[in-house]
Amino acid sequence: xxxxxxxxxxIGASGSLYKEKYGFYDPEKYVFKAKKGLxxxxxxxxSWMKNEPEWMRKFRMRALEIxxxxxxxxxxxxxxxxxxxxxxxxxxxxDKAERSWEEVPKDIKxxxxxxxxxEAEKKFLAGVGAQxxxxxxxxxIQESLRKQGVIFLSMDQGLAEHPDLVKKYxxxxxxxxxxxxxxxxxxxxxxxxxxxxxxxxHVDMPLQAYFRINxxxxxxxxxxxxxxxxxxxVHYVEGCTAPIYTSDSLHSAVVExxxxxxARVRYTTIQNWSTNxxxxxxxxxxxxxxxTMEWVDCNLGSKLTMKYxxxxxMGKGAHGEILSVAFAGKGQHQDAGGKVVHGAPYTTxxxxxKSISKDGGRTSYRGLLKVYPGAEGVKSNVxxxxxxxxxxxxxxxxxxxxxxxxxxxxxxxxxxxxxxxEQLFYLMSRGLTEAEASTxxxxxxxxxIVKELPMEFAVEMNRLIQLQMEGSVG
Amino acid sequence: MADELSIRNLHVQVxxxxxxxxxxxxxxxxxVHAIMGPNGSGKSTLANTLAGHPKYVVTxxxxxxxxxxxxxxxxxxxxxxxxxxxxxxPMAIPGVTVANFLRTALNARRKAVGSNGAAKAVSIxxxxxxxxxxxxxxxxxxxxAARYLNDGFSGGEKKRVEILQMAVLNPEMAxxxxxxSGLDIDALRIVSEGVNALRGPQLGVLxxxxxxxxxxxxxxDFVHVLVNGKFAISGGxxxxxxxxxxxxxxxxEISPEEMGTGK
Numbered sequence: 017x018x019x020x021x022x023x024x025x026x027i028g029a030s031g032s033l034y035k036e037k038y039g040f041y042d043p044e045k046y047v048f049k050a051k052k053g054l055x056x057x058x059x060x061x062x063s064w065m066k067n068e069p070e071w072m073r074k075f076r077m078r079a080l081e082i083x084x085x086x087x088x089x090x091x092x093x094x095x096x097x098x099x100x101x102x103x104x105x106x107x108x109x110x111d112k113a114e115r116s117w118e119e120v121p122k123d124i125k126x127x128x129x130x131x132x133x134x135e136a137e138k139k140f141l142a143g144v145g146a147q148x149x150x151x152x153x154x155x156x157i158q159e160s161l162r163k164q165g166v167i168f169l170s171m172d173q174g175l176a177e178h179p180d181l182v183k184k185y186x187x188x189x190x191x192x193x194x195x196x197x198x199x200x201x202x203x204x205x206x207x208x209x210x211x212x213x214x215x216x217x218h219v220d221m222p223l224q225a226y227f228r229i230n231x232x233x234x235x236x237x238x239x240x241x242x243x244x245x246x247x248x249x250v251h252y253v254e255g256c257t258a259p260i261y262t263s264d265s266l267h268s269a270v271v272e273x274x275x276x277x278x279a280r281v282r283y284t285t286i287q288n289w290s291t292n293x294x295x296x297x298x299x300x301x302x303x304x305x306x307x308t309m310e311w312v313d314c315n316l317g318s319k320l321t322m323k324y325x326x327x328x329x330m331g332k333g334a335h336g337e338i339l340s341v342a343f344a345g346k347g348q349h350q351d352a353g354g355k356v357v358h359g360a361p362y363t364t365x366x367x368x369x370k371s372i373s374k375d376g377g378r379t380s381y382r383g384l385l386k387v388y389p390g391a392e393g394v395k396s397n398v399x400x401x402x403x404x405x406x407x408x409x410x411x412x413x414x415x416x417x418x419x420x421x422x423x424x425x426x427x428x429x430x431x432x433x434x435x436x437x438e439q440l441f442y443l444m445s446r447g448l449t450e451a452e453a454s455t456x457x458x459x460x461x462x463x464x465i466v467k468e469l470p471m472e473f474a475v476e477m478n479r480l481i482q483l484q485m486e487g488s489v490g
Numbered sequence: 491m492a493d494e495l496s497i498r499n500l501h502v503q504v505x506x507x508x509x510x511x512x513x514x515x516x517x518x519x520x521x522v523h524a525i526m527g528p529n530g531s532g533k534s535t536l537a538n539t540l541a542g543h544p545k546y547v548v549t550x551x552x553x554x555x556x557x558x559x560x561x562x563x564x565x566x567x568x569x570x571x572x573x574x575x576x577x578x579x580p581m582a583i584p585g586v587t588v589a590n591f592l593r594t595a596l597n598a599r600r601k602a603v604g605s606n607g608a609a610k611a612v613s614i615x616x617x618x619x620x621x622x623x624x625x626x627x628x629x630x631x632x633x634x635a636a637r638y639l640n641d642g643f644s645g646g647e648k649k650r651v652e653i654l655q656m657a658v659l660n661p662e663m664a665x666x667x668x669x670x671s672g673l674d675i676d677a678l679r680i681v682s683e684g685v686n687a688l689r690g691p692q693l694g695v696l697x698x699x700x701x702x703x704x705x706x707x708x709x710x711d712f713v714h715v716l717v718n719g720k721f722a723i724s725g726g727x728x729x730x731x732x733x734x735x736x737x738x739x740x741x742x743e744i745s746p747e748e749m750g751t752g753k
Binding site for chain 2: 439442444447450463
């Protein structure tokens with residue numbers, strides 16, 4: 017049984033608010049719970065339980081070796097306190113992913129009801145995947161899209177039902193050896209989404225995946241693969257939350273995206289983990305000729321996030337866009353940013369990052385802009401703005417620019433500002449309390465990015481910002 | 491409880507330096523008082539002090555509004571109680587639309603009024619109607635509603651949007667801090683007409699200005715001249731014309747015995 021430690025009320029100024037809305041937990045009634053810790057047996061067991069093809073088992077075992085060999089990164093945030101032996105690597109809450117909420121076990125359905133997922137599905141989503149601990153418990157897509165050949169399954173189902181397609185692309189954009197946490201995910205991955213959009217098909221409403229950690233000391237390692245075939249369009253949105261525990265959890269996902277010629281993929285994240293979660297995620301997209309890839313990456317929760325969504329523009333005329341918001345409160349470190357890699361001529365990219373630090377929170381922008389020789393006519397613009405809410409908070413910028421081609425247009429701007437006394441006074445002189453005034457300034461600061469979200473998510477985002485701001489002033 | 495703003499022996503320091511050195515003034519609802527004076531005389535200090543800017547420290551004296559001391563009230567409390575400051579230099583708030591800001595502010599004000607009487611949050615259609623009507627009065631294009639507050643506005647646009655805020659929030663005591671500065675003659679007329687339209691028995695106005703020009707449009711009931719942190723002389727509208735002719739220098743020669751003390 018998971019118990020709730022009262023001392024966790026101390027975590028973060030908005031800890032109690034988060035607890036009320038997202039931080040609740042269910043009793044553990046699991047079908048299968050692997051022992052804590054990581055070894056060959058656990059990985060074998062995961063693969064066996066999932067009844068996977070031999071190539072995947074081998075892929076996992078190789079990845080595990082790589083994970084053991086690679087040293088822990090000593091840049092970014094502090095990873096040294098992660099106790100890899102004190103984590104559950106595989107928790108199976110139910111036997112299968114249902115296509116009807118009625119079939120989902122009651123406790124788990126209640127959780128997603130409280131998070132508003134079935135409600136949102138009815139109103140404005142084309143499909144929903146809901147992951148609870150290690151596995152997807154619900155997955156469904158509109159019948160009309162299914163008939164058009166759009167595939168939206170859990171990664172496990174994707175592997176079972178479309179083995180050839182998965183084998184062709186899985187691990188090709190992010191190989192296991194890419195970094196220590198990509199190796200870890202490759203070894204123990206479970207859940208996540210598999211999406212294929214056939215040529216010319218536009219999925220007008222977003223597909224959403226929601227990731228929920230419930231158990232203490234949980235490790236969640238979902239794996240997502242999106243293939244947008246020529247001229248297609250899809251918007252994928254992911255959200256996540258977890259209960260607040262005093263011990264740490266680990267979330268380490270891998271997301272690979274292939275955007276074929278003339279296709280467009282938008283991937284939106286609203287990351288709202290509780291402040292005891294290490295969020296170490298590798299996300300990368302390959303954009304072919306005239307393709308467009310857009311990452312909209314909002315990081316509000318977690319203890320430490322290290323995440324740099326990347327776009328490799330390998331076809332002429334490809335376009336990449338990274339819009340990110342990071343909010344770090346007490347005890348939080350958001351080390352986020354993005355990479356745009358121009359490997360073909362006339363590719364263009366825009367990176368826009370907005371970070372907010374309060375109550376001693378720390379944000380870092382870490383970005384790479386790379387132009388390969390021969391990629392002439394590249395245009396790229398990088399802009400990062402940081403807003404500090406108090407003296408105790410911190411913001412750093414690490415922009416790396418490597419340009420090996422002369423005929424390019426590159427822009428880079430960075431700014432750091434503080435909420436000014438004069439701005440606060442101006443808003444307060446109109447009747448807003450200091451807290452309302454600060455929240456309004458912060459909301460305005462991130463508005464250029466929030467307005468890119470679908471309306472319902474923009475509303476959600478503003479509400480989350482308000483939640484983060486509450487309790488911080490006065 | 492008198493509907494008036496009462497300033498008594500007001501001394502104010504900014505960063506340790508005394509700027510206001512004992513002001514007395516009473517502004518009743520329904521009256522327009524013009525405060526004139528040369529640069530550096532303390533006009534903006536008076537405006538900011540009344541609105542509760544934390545940098546302006548009241549070292550002596552009292553400010554009463556409807557018989558209650560405002561000194562312990564934060565700026566937002568003063569605003570919710572009906573005191574309004576039109577800023578000389580309005581701040582830009584990027585990312586916050588004029589409409590969103592105005593509606594939030596109006597609801598804050600209504601909530602406060604509602605605690606005494608009966609008022610609730612303004613509905614969106616009701617708000618829209620009010621805002622568009624007030625925008626028309628100030629000859630502001632309706633597209634301003636969706637623009638970010640003061641972000642990239644010209645000086646004249648900012649001043650008009652200040653009066654728009656006043657027109658929407660419907661204060662009972664308005665302090666206009668050099669609202670005329672930076673306005674061309676057409677903008678000055680529009681802004682003045684806006685203020686005049688809001689004049690009435692429920693509104694007291696403290697009109698702070700360097701120049702007599704705006705007083706051709708907004709006729710004051712009283713004129714006070716601030717020199718070196720004190721009122722040098724007070725009178726009726728004719729005093730403004732006298733200043734226009736003679737400038738401020740002659741006032742600096744007046745002996746303390748001849749000085750007015752407000753009214």
